[in-house]
Amino acid sequence: MIIPEKKKRRHLRNIALLVLLLLVVVGTYAFQAFNPRAINDRENRQDIGTGGRVHDYYNRDTENKDVFVENYGDRPIMARIRLSEFLETKSDGEAAFTPLVPGTVRENVESWTTWIPTADNINVRANVNGSDAFNRYSTLTLGWSRPGQVAPWYMPSFNHDSDDLRTAAAGHARDWIEGDGATDGVTDGTTHPGDGTDAYWSSGDTFDNSTGIWPGQEIVQEVAQNLPQGRPPMTIEQWDELEDYQKIGDFWVIDHQTGWAYWASLIEAGNATSYLLDAAEMTSAIDETVSNGYYYYGIHVDSQLISPRHSDDFLEGGDERLADFLTGIRNNSMNDAGSTNPRFEVDSPPSAFNFDTMLPGRVFTMAGEEYRYLEDMESGNHMIIRHEAIRNTGFMEQPQVLSNWFNALDTEVQSMVQPVAISVPAPGVADESITWIDEVTRWLPTNLSAFPAVAGDVTSVNPSGTPQAFALSLADVVRLSTPEGGFPNPVARRGARSSWWWLRTPGPSPTAANWGVAQAPPTGRLHAHNPYTNDVGGVRPALIINPN
Template identity: 55%
Template sequence: QYANLIFGWERSGQDAPWYMPTFNHDNLDQRTAAAGHARDWIEGNGATDAVTDGATHPGDGTDAYWSAGGSFDNSGPVWPGEEVTNQTAQNLPQDRAPMTMNQWSNLPNEDKIGNFWVVDPNTGWAYWANRLDREQATSYLLDAAEMTAAIEDKVFNGFYYYGIHVESGLVSPDQHEEFLNDGEQHHAELEDFLQGIQNGVMYDDGQNPLPNEDSAPAAFDFSTMRPVRIFTMAGEQYRYLENMGSGNHMIIRNEAIRNTSFVEQATVLEDFYNQSLTQAVKDMVAPVSIADEVPNLRSMLMSWPEEGPYTRWLPTNWDEPHPEVDVARADVTTVNQAEGVPQAFSLSLADVIRLSGEGRGFPHHAGRVGGHNTWWSLRTAGHGESAWTIRWGAFRGNLHGTFPGTTSDDYGGVRPALIINSSN
């Protein structure tokens, strides 16, 4: 009646927000990283004027207060917690807007696990639909509370503010049963939902190890895997892309190798194969042929449905005859037993286009972004020194053919792919 709640965080042309990580690492201390008009820490007579006391963290609590490259020295300490200097970090972008458990139930199985919130209206608990890695933070569940005109009619004199009480809980896999049997009337599908998060997938793919469980190559049955499945093999985490038949499977490193550039691809890929792969993995790698001079394609030759963020998904004229496009379209990575050599490679533009779509290795824009929100360059060059690249941030998952080929930063880089043969 008095406020409209804005759930999720999705703003055209803007990156996911940045925050200052908490200094309080004591799991028995319930004070959170609350800034601005906070009520987390009450001292003296209490924070009665909606301005003083209450805060436990630097900042004024407003949107976009923090940005990339920021830091804060908590010596003193100024705020509760360790006397260290923290660097700003970025929230994960949401793959889709927050939804109810019933809406989640109607999603295809391949879309049920990802970076988004699911709310159980039976209990009020909200769940992040993915496992969180170390130093990762969810996207916003609640972005704003906008007061309605009804509050003005109700409050004739004085002041008002909207307060939100937040309680968080972390559930480890061995606590699922304890949580499900706590006396609350949880949604009927919650047990399957939690199991899916633990497994990283919402379908049975045999006895394959869990996504974050580092395992030897012999532990995997790749014939039962489906596209987008994450798995960790011999110290490297991969994303399964497709079953190519004859025992061949295309996989890609889940996260791009940061601080590497398009012009360094050959060296980066060779180092990855020689230094990062164990001999057991090398023994499975199938031979492929990658031309020394890979095709280039000028970005200006490609047409798109419309301009703007999240729209550069597939070019509309990809299948139309054109000499330059014909060459780029033919650059598809396949096994070449006769002339190829076992190696790591970067996907071509043709590979990405072929693998993009529902039920494929890259089912949607967010699915094309590298692990931990990283951009990555393809092997297809653009015009001059530019390169075709999968973007991140405000343009996440978009195909861009004008990305500077010399760009090397902490937000992305080269993303090695492999074709492995499980019958070897």
């Protein structure tokens, strides 16, 4: 898709200034539109019923620029987009344009400079192959955020032909194919209704394409809403700092090694991503460089849409973390072994889950409660724990808090809960009696076996027990604190939204200092504390369930 702009004089700077060449592959999901072998290859894979299209809305006068991906098909797809830039200037008296980055040529978009952000800031271009040279002249607004608004509206593509590689280009945008690859700043190449301004479409709007004004179905169609942006766009370096359960969602992640921006979840049928790009504006520095003369600035957008089964095709040349990331997208979680379990924030009934494919640490929302999956206990049994502690609840209140919480659960969830036998009071040990591998982090004790009753207080299914919610013991937490366990690191131990929580293990007596998991640094440490309550943490119920 192309949206060129050739500036004539400095006082015309507020008129068009962006070239957008959008090369998109849809339907059969070959990577490059100019590679017929790839197209034929993917056609043989028979991805029947899938389809996607990149939307590009651009307005020269306002410098609004909206780029996102729509899945108009009936199967999930994966998407990535890569930007490259070009700038050349010519002052009066000069015979020819001079490119900002030597060796780049306006007519050869393959020579343009790939946009590469720095690892820790997507708003600053990195010093890689000349990308940082554009920091002075162009500001890209990435992502979409408006105070008091949830998500913008768009007109879905009328074009559902998976063999048609054209994009949905509106306003001053120019589709690469429709515009015949022009970079002259005047050729028309629109393929979609709208004037390219911000918020052009509103709830309830329709468009009548019954006369075939635009490519595709000749119907009257109503607008749809983009997915809300779950997080602002980020680099894969920043993504790596998220907790595993946060790494898959509705946001863009940029591999700062290659410039490819990945939508961090499957794009389900009928959905459209939030914006990767929301505006492209020239800075005042262009006035200083070309006080009298001309300049030409352009962005080339290379997009690739594929079926999830072919996600490995995205791996070549990417960051070392990319393989795990793509697997997480394909599985809807970084902690799933290949299933269609709902994403963690999607509240779903118990019947929607395949617990056998969950990996320890997987977060999910079931019947109104958010849980963390802890382990497969075999024979169809699975241990899970409420993701966040029940705040303002104390150690001595645990039996009543656990009972109240359990009784309020959805009946279908209650029916899956297995019987356990919990000693009251549980075996206890004094804080000062325990020694640690590291006295600061207090991650794992070295002498728990010296207290057999405490070490043996491990929760398991007991047919003689009662189906109930329970608090984990000190021995439970220690057992689950392994690289492959439910608590692979200190942060994973902490409850959701930075909550601390009580264990059921007391000190020498229930009224003494009792054991819990700390929220404050060092996060996740095991320590005993005198009974108290506050709004930062409390009781954290666990369950053993069997859906069979």
